[in-house]
Amino acid sequence: MVIREAIDEGLVPGDMNAVLTWAAVLLGLGVVQAVSGTVRRRLNMYNSLSAGFRTVQLVVRQANLLGSTLERHVDEGELVSLGTSDMNALGSAFDIVGRAVGAVISVVLVAVVLLDQSATLGMMLIVAVPAIVLTMGYTLRPLHRRQSDYRDLQGELNSRLTDVVAGLRVLRGVGGEIPFARSYRERSQRVRKAGSRVAGAEALIRGAQVLLPGLLVSTVTWVGARAALTGAVTPGELVAFYAYAAFLVEPLGTFTETADRFARAHVAARRAVALLAMEPKSVPATDFRPVDTPIAELIDETSGFTVTSGTFHLVVAPSADVVWLADRLGGYTDAPVRLDGRLLSGLPPDEVRRRILVVDNRARLFRGSLRGALDPHGTAEDTAITEALRVASAEDVVALLPDGLDTEITADGRRFSGGQRQRLVLARAVLADPDVLIVVDPTSAVDAHTEDVISRRLRAARSGRTTVLVSSSPLLLDHADTVSFLRERRVAATGTHRELLAADADYRLVIQRETGETAPATTPSTRLATRGSGE
Incomplete structure (x- = not known):
């Protein structure tokens, strides 16, 4: 809007005072954006680290409650993964929540402005944005499945690694380190291949993040240019339309990234919840009083x-x-x-x-x-x-x-x-x-x-x-x-x-x-x- 007014009220009539005024307004908005972005990043990072470390605290607390029954239900490698990759996955989901909310608000505001200035472009945006989000969401389905498979293999590999490290001295004593190394190598290759499949799905999503918003920007620009040629919109409004469309690239990418991170967090959360859902040994109410007499x-x-x-x-x-x-x-x-x-x-x-x-x-x-x-x-x-x-x-x-x-x-x-x-x-x-x-x-x-x-x-x-x-x-x-x-x-x-x-x-x-x-x-x-x- 500021750019539109600077063009229509300043550049077109040649009023430099108006240009400078709107330039100052634009600079002020830039400063506000920089400060608010810094604060947002700090809060998002705090939320991310808090979510990750509090998850670890809950897991450690549950491990203490389960006591000796823990190792009968959960491998050591699974606990290692919960405290490393799963912790990061859960934290990253909280990290993007602020940006996702901001993206939703941005899309709504841009849609309202475009509807006010051009019903055609506004309706195009209202229809195109959900279509793009649904299309990219569909591409996340294979990613979610592959991430789940990759997480299973990763936990299994970590378990094998902890077993090998714990028994390395014994393995060397009986000459078993070479067969175990071969077994670990084979399993690590399975993890690598699963990781490659995950990377392939992620590459498809990244391509969609660039292609689909790019098509939207091109369409809005083309429709706006035709409207400017007929005099339906002013040059400033045409530039503003392009700016709105280009601005939407980031929110749309944020939607996809949010879905991606939440898919990863869902896989990690299922693991953590499965551990937290394990019931520790229950003790019925009793009037037992500790005594110091020897056990008979x-x-x-x-x-x-x-x-x-x-x-x-x-x-x-x-x-x-x-x-x-x-x-x-x-x-x-x-x-x-x-x-x-x-x-x-x-x-x-x-x-x-x-x-x-x-x-x-x-x-x-x-x-x-x-x-x-x-x-x-x-x-x-x-x-x-x-x-x-x-x-x-x-x-x-x-x-x-x-x-x-x-x-x-x-x-x-x-x-x-x-x-x-x-x-x-x-x-x-x-x-x-x-x-x-x-x-x-x-x-x-x-x-x-x-x-x-x-x-x-x-x-x-x-x-x-x-x-x-x-x-x-x-x-x-x-x-x-x-x-x-x-x-x-x-x-x-x-x-x-x-x-x-x-x-x-x-x-x-x-x-x-x-x-x-x-x-x-x-x-x-x-x-x-x-x-x-x-x-």
Whole structure:
């Protein structure tokens, strides 16, 4: 409108004062646009970052609520994607909301102005803009589908990558890094091809963003020029019509970009909502009151496993049943497991966690100082930490560190070997000193001498406390008060290690597979000689 008045009132009659006046108005509008654009960009960026990081906060909060059940439903790679690409996709949708609203208002205002000046051009705009938006929206359908497929493959690839990184040392030990690298390469090529399909759909949309608004500008200009030749519109109005049409290119592109970003955000939001919709373990109302009396008995009614207070109890079970039993005893499932006659599923989770601690090979060391990794609450004295390290035979690990307990460690303690990390995790469990400590294969990655030392020290340190170790190592079994042998997820025999060796053929077979010995060779010295080093 300003340009139209500058031409019709200034340039055509040759009134330079009018030209300067309208030029000043145009400059003022430019300043307002620059300031408002800066403010809009700042607010949009704030909304984008807030949406992304708050999504991550919700996901982390939900992960904490789900606890150990999380990894049974969601791969690590899926969580990585939620915290990276999905976070950005959701944030970008909020980033464009301001521009989309502004584009709608702009199109409405231009349509009103054109209707006032030229009914033909105004009606053309009212019909053409929705047609263009619908056409470009149709092109988004294959993009949405391809983005969903690409996101699935990306999450799968991230899961494979985290598995490879976590097990790289083991893979190198068995010479498996080359097959895994080949598998990862094949999967990454699938992701690349899916990404290329997404890029092809995006290229089509980008072309439509240029072509369709360009056709609209050309049509408006052509119709306006014919009207100017007949005298129906003034030269200033013709230039204004062209400016309106050219101005609409950006709002129309914004509509398409909005649809594109919302399609991406929809794919990401479905993933986040699926995680947030997972129900954490519910706890019924109860009048239970925490007590500090020692636990008398822990019973799994399904397997028939029973452990009494203050015992050093070993469980021998097939590898497929090890985690199954540990999760049940730790209250991570709704299994009929009773603590002093009360179902674990009916007790407050905080109380169960306070009294029962389960440690398996999935336990992690978190980034930070080693002291913080061993004592997350920061309440233990150095003497207590040192004693826990001694019980786990991990003093040498700390002695080799440049700053001792204050040494900064990487995520999951990757600077340590498998045996060192296993001993540090065991030391953390000993330091926690729960009423019931359940440890799965606590010495599977250490040598026989270290295993024997750990078994003797752990038994002495846990005197008066209930300890359950799931292991088929004879060195640990020899120190057990009681051994329970599980067959088909039921307790098939209970007794001391030597009693079961003499009475149960299946038990002897399991132990022979563990040591490679014949049944009579059951002395500790012989077993020490037959075990290899796991460090």
